[in-house]
Amino acid sequence: MEFSMVCNKLSWEEKSIIDAAKSKDVKVKIILNSNYFANLEKDNVPTEIVLQRSLSFVRGLYITAILDHFGHTVINSYKTSDICGNKLLTTLTLLKAGIPTPKAYCAFTEESALEALNELGYPAVIKPVIGSWGRMVALLKDQDFAKAILEEREVMGDVFQKIYYLQEYIFKPPRNMKQYLRRDKVSRDFRVFTIGDEVVAAMGRHELEGDWRSTATRGARTESLHITPEIEELAIKAAKVVEGEILGLDIMEGEELMVNEINHVSGFQALASSTGIDIGGRIVDYLMEKMKK
Amino acid sequence: MKATCPECYFEFEIDDDVMLGEVIECGDCGIELEVINIQENVAVLQKAESEEEDWGE
Numbered sequence: 001m002e003f004s005m006v007c008n009k010l011s012w013e014e015k016s017i018i019d020a021a022k023s024k025d026v027k028v029k030i031i032l033n034s035n036y037f038a039n040l041e042k043d044n045v046p047t048e049i050v051l052q053r054s055l056s057f058v059r060g061l062y063i064t065a066i067l068d069h070f071g072h073t074v075i076n077s078y079k080t081s082d083i084c085g086n087k088l089l090t091t092l093t094l095l096k097a098g099i100p101t102p103k104a105y106c107a108f109t110e111e112s113a114l115e116a117l118n119e120l121g122y123p124a125v126i127k128p129v130i131g132s133w134g135r136m137v138a139l140l141k142d143q144d145f146a147k148a149i150l151e152e153r154e155v156m157g158d159v160f161q162k163i164y165y166l167q168e169y170i171f172k173p174p175r176n177m178k179q180y181l182r183r184d185k186v187s188r189d190f191r192v193f194t195i196g197d198e199v200v201a202a203m204g205r206h207e208l209e210g211d212w213r214s215t216a217t218r219g220a221r222t223e224s225l226h227i228t229p230e231i232e233e234l235a236i237k238a239a240k241v242v243e244g245e246i247l248g249l250d251i252m253e254g255e256e257l258m259v260n261e262i263n264h265v266s267g268f269q270a271l272a273s274s275t276g277i278d279i280g281g282r283i284v285d286y287l288m289e290k291m292k293k
Numbered sequence: 294m295k296a297t298c299p300e301c302y303f304e305f306e307i308d309d310d311v312m313l314g315e316v317i318e319c320g321d322c323g324i325e326l327e328v329i330n331i332q333e334n335v336a337v338l339q340k341a342e343s344e345e346e347d348w349g350e
Contacts, residue, residue, distance in 0.1 A: 057349065058347050
């Protein structure tokens with residue numbers, strides 16, 4: 001058995017997948033997207049199944065489009081990648097399916113964004129529609145700060161940074177009694193990892209020191225999370241709606257559980273470390289089942 | 294396996310089972326380096342790609 005894996009580099013995640021494949025006698029053809037090129041009339045990837053692990057969203061999306069064109073089974077698909085890689089499309093997809101997600105607005109100029117924020121209310125969160133790891137995500141505490149951020153983006157931002165995706169800020173729930181007695185902090189959000197129609201692992205993430213964001217890749221504290229039936233149901237439903245096969249879902253607890261974002265090339269080093277689950281191995285198992293079909 | 298940092302020319306040893314595409318750190322200047330070729334027990338390195346604005350999950 002053999003599958004291909006497209007990536008920018010061999011990070012911890014890719015190495016764990018390679019090690020797992022080796023232990024299961026599965027070959028992996030590594031395709032570095034920096035070296036990859038394609039004659040658009042002639043396929044040059046030898047395996048049917050391709051795991052897309054590109055950190056670069058744009059490269060990954062277009063390579064997936066090419067591979068899809070040639071009939072490969074790419075995980076995740078072009079459709080899933082396109083939706084999950086774009087916060088506006090993710091929100092629209094979730095809303096259409098009736099899946100709880102933070103209230104969001106979208107505007108295209110500084111003036112209309114300020115009007116949108118007046119309706120949405122402060123505090124609010126501004127995010128680039130395409131982006132990850134908390135980059136250029138800002139907490140707009142009031143109109144003055146919003147004006148400053150928007151002005152900066154109007155002057156210095158590229159085309160995508162001038163699409164103003166604005167989201168309500170979700171306040172964390174109060175601590176429950178157990179957390180109170182243990183003096184635990186309430187986690188900012190949860191990262192839930194799904195493979196197929198199964199929740200494989202989940203962790204709570206806390207805000208970075210001196211920051212309001214909780215990006216694990218940037219060093220946010222994480223802890224294993226008990227997967228409740230509610231979290232499981234929400235995660236699987238959201239994964240199905242975006243037709244994702246291997247996903248990292250960001251779920252928040254406000255007045256209800258809601259899906260904030262969905263990651264189609266999810267990191268899982270922190271998750272594996274927090275939970276002790278061999279996520280790389282589970283991914284390979286899933287790919288092996290697909291190869292058998 | 295021998296390797297030489299293309300930035301500071303520091304020569305150092307890396308694991309024999311290193312793979313193409315793997316990112317390692319120069320033992321002297323600390324820069325991130327990508328393994329782009331392996332020839333006769335010598336790893337060829339180049340400066341690893343920096344995080345771009347569309348990188349992530």
